[in-house]
Amino acid sequence: MKTPFIYLDYNASTPIDSRVVDEMLPYLTRIYGNPSSIHNQGVKAKEAVQNARQQVANLIGANSDEIIFTSGGTEANNHAIIGTAMANKVNGNHIITSAIEHPAVTEVCKYLESRGFSISYVDVDKEGVVKLEELKKAITNETILISIMHANNEIGSIQPIEEIGKLAREKGIVFHTDASQSVGKIEAKVDQLHVDLLTIAGHKIYAPKGVGALYVRNGTKLSNLMFGAGHEQGLRPGTENVAQIVALGKATEISKEEFAKNMEQMKNIRDYLLEKLQSLNIKFVVNGNLLKCLPNTLNVSFKDLDANALIYKLRNSVALSAGSACHSGEVKLSNVVKAVLTDFDYANGTIRFSVGKSTSKKEIDEAISLFKNYFIRNL
Numbered sequence: 001m002k003t004p005f006i007y008l009d010y011n012a013s014t015p016i017d018s019r020v021v022d023e024m025l026p027y028l029t030r031i032y033g034n035p036s037s038i039h040n041q042g043v044k045a046k047e048a049v050q051n052a053r054q055q056v057a058n059l060i061g062a063n064s065d066e067i068i069f070t071s072g073g074t075e076a077n078n079h080a081i082i083g084t085a086m087a088n089k090v091n092g093n094h095i096i097t098s099a100i101e102h103p104a105v106t107e108v109c110k111y112l113e114s115r116g117f118s119i120s121y122v123d124v125d126k127e128g129v130v131k132l133e134e135l136k137k138a139i140t141n142e143t144i145l146i147s148i149m150h151a152n153n154e155i156g157s158i159q160p161i162e163e164i165g166k167l168a169r170e171k172g173i174v175f176h177t178d179a180s181q182s183v184g185k186i187e188a189k190v191d192q193l194h195v196d197l198l199t200i201a202g203h204k205i206y207a208p209k210g211v212g213a214l215y216v217r218n219g220t221k222l223s224n225l226m227f228g229a230g231h232e233q234g235l236r237p238g239t240e241n242v243a244q245i246v247a248l249g250k251a252t253e254i255s256k257e258e259f260a261k262n263m264e265q266m267k268n269i270r271d272y273l274l275e276k277l278q279s280l281n282i283k284f285v286v287n288g289n290l291l292k293c294l295p296n297t298l299n300v301s302f303k304d305l306d307a308n309a310l311i312y313k314l315r316n317s318v319a320l321s322a323g324s325a326c327h328s329g330e331v332k333l334s335n336v337v338k339a340v341l342t343d344f345d346y347a348n349g350t351i352r353f354s355v356g357k358s359t360s361k362k363e364i365d366e367a368i369s370l371f372k373n374y375f376i377r378n379l
Helices: 018-024 040-060 073-088 103-114 132-138 161-171 242-257 259-278 307-313 335-340 344-349 361-378
Strands: 067-070 094-098 118-122 143-147 174-178 197-201 212-216 284-286 297-302 350-354
Touching: 018 242, 040 067, 040 197, 040 242, 067 073, 073 103, 073 143, 073 174, 073 197, 073 212, 094 103, 103 118, 118 132, 132 161, 143 161, 161 174, 242 259, 259 297, 259 361, 284 344, 297 344, 307 344, 307 350, 307 361, 344 350
Parallel strands: 094 118, 094 143, 143 174, 174 197
Antiparallel strands: 067 212, 197 212, 284 297, 297 350
């Protein structure tokens, strides 16, 4: 009997929750009006968008008018960083970020650097956490923006966003966090974090790909990336993708309602996975500190293992990521793994396991059996 496919790559993308599909279907089939229209179809579509806006706001403790819908996390990050830079360039040209950000942040910063902005990249410690003292020293009178991810997508390390937010507020600096990986897994309340801008990606929280949101604190100056009509508080022109927005709203509502249960479930399964890996008696190290980590993420490096070869061999049975596989098909040692890994004999054997809210112990057992067979034949 063939083993069912085992998905352990939830940090890359999640399946769409069936309840989310049910919620969005009417807006793909029956309610197809333009939300800007005043007839019945348009009014229903507008009400759906506004309801979704409130659902997203509820998850992060924001006001509904502070939520701007986007095409995903990448657009939200681009708008947060470029929009802030352009709106505040009269006050300075310096931006601070970390050395472990997703390319949706680092590539934006590189672009701004080519346009005359100065970028400081703050390093992380041996647990993959941004060095606060280094960040403090990087601040100058020209600093207009700090952008630090809430949790790292590779090793799951949770960053000291609350402390950075307080510092940014004291200095009058706009503060953005990419919360694509953290929303729905750990608490991400905007007032507690002291953020001005926060990114959400729909496909990380059981909504479809192609939809996301940017939280913009009231009073935060942001220039447009696109120009047209006055949709989304005048910040993001274009007729709203109603079905996708409804889907994101429902996904955030479910996430809020089931937050505690899902968080505990993911942590228990992640810890069970670690126990089972340890039972294989294969040399590996855990990257980062599991006490300061996303509850669903386990990043390990096996000694003398070619992670890409393992993942390719098991590609029809198990979904995993090697290196920075979220955005690259190659095993390339990332900045965060370089920072936390002390023995580089383990480097090419780096694998990220990321479980989901429905991952079962049975699936873990089946995956471990496949790993064991691979190790017996190849190590």
